[in-house]
Amino acid sequence: DAKTTQPPSMDCAEGRAANLPCNHSTISGNEYVYWYRQIHSQGPQYIIHGLKNNETNEMASLIITEDRKSSTLILPHATLRDTAVYYCIVRGLNTGGFKTIFGAGTRLFVKA
Amino acid sequence: DAGVTQSPTHLIKTRGQQVTLRCSPKSGHDTVSWYQQALGQGPQFIFQYYEEEERQRGNFPDRFSGHQYPNYSSELNVNALLLGDSALYLCASSLEFGGQGRSAKNIQYFGAGTRLSVL
Numbered sequence: 001d002a003k004t005t006q007p008p009s010m011d012c013a014e015g016r017a018a019n020l021p022c023n024h025s026t027i028s029g030n031e032y033v034y035w036y037r038q039i040h041s042q043g044p045q046y047i048i049h050g051l052k053n054n055e056t057n058e059m060a061s062l063i064i065t066e067d068r069k070s071s072t073l074i075l076p077h078a079t080l081r082d083t084a085v086y087y088c089i090v091r092g093l094n095t096g097g098f099k100t101i102f103g104a105g106t107r108l109f110v111k112a
Numbered sequence: 113d114a115g116v117t118q119s120p121t122h123l124i125k126t127r128g129q130q131v132t133l134r135c136s137p138k139s140g141h142d143t144v145s146w147y148q149q150a151l152g153q154g155p156q157f158i159f160q161y162y163e164e165e166e167r168q169r170g171n172f173p174d175r176f177s178g179h180q181y182p183n184y185s186s187e188l189n190v191n192a193l194l195l196g197d198s199a200l201y202l203c204a205s206s207l208e209f210g211g212q213g214r215s216a217k218n219i220q221y222f223g224a225g226t227r228l229s230v231l
Contacts, residue, residue: 034219043116043202043222044155087154099168100145100204100220102154 003027004088009107012082018075020106022088025069031092033064035073037084038105044087047073078110114139116205116223124229125193133188133226137205143167144186145220146178147202155202161186162208193230200225 005023012018024033032051036044048055048062050071055062061074075082087105117136125131137144143162147155157170161180180186184205190197204220 036222041200041225041227043204043224046219046221049219085154099157099160099170100147101157102147104154 003090004103006088006106011109012078014080014110014112015077018078018108020073020086023070024090027068027090031090033071034089034091036087039084080110083110116203116221118203118223118226122227126231127193129193130191133201135186135203137184138221141205141207142184143206143208144180145204146188149200149202195230198228198230200227
């Protein structure tokens, strides 16, 4: 079962910031939070990840709460090309490797 | 620098047949994971290969098997195909040890997938 909870869908106006929430209340100390997005029928694209500090790269910002039980992905100026399914994943060290468990994700619609 | 490449892009098979899907990892990566994505759902983990061995496995039957070669490329084999095996099959590669020991901060990069249709 997925260890994250996300809203099934969200809308955002083009040019505005898109804030995508994720709940991961059972996250353990050595697990990272990853965000991927998947545009229709393509492979998931890595966006950003973090452990406990906020992170920013050229694509997005990741805000992780102090208790690490939730996070928010921020696309600062959403464009129509950001319309996609966004997956929040927690991933950590366990015996034999790093199993990645995807949930249903959030379908983001960016509207003109 | 080539990313993760998968072949073929599309495949049509009939029930009972066998299929082999192929994946070449991103340059420098040593670990390959396979996922199945049914229409409208998130990817489901099948298994992961590192050092030519299956390291982890998801909840998939033995009909699903794999292999990793010394050059880190990988194959996914599915025997006795069922209609329910129709899906997008995704390959992801990562650098297991990241040069500084095993760490969950190693990013997985995905290929574009192989669309399998079972008729």
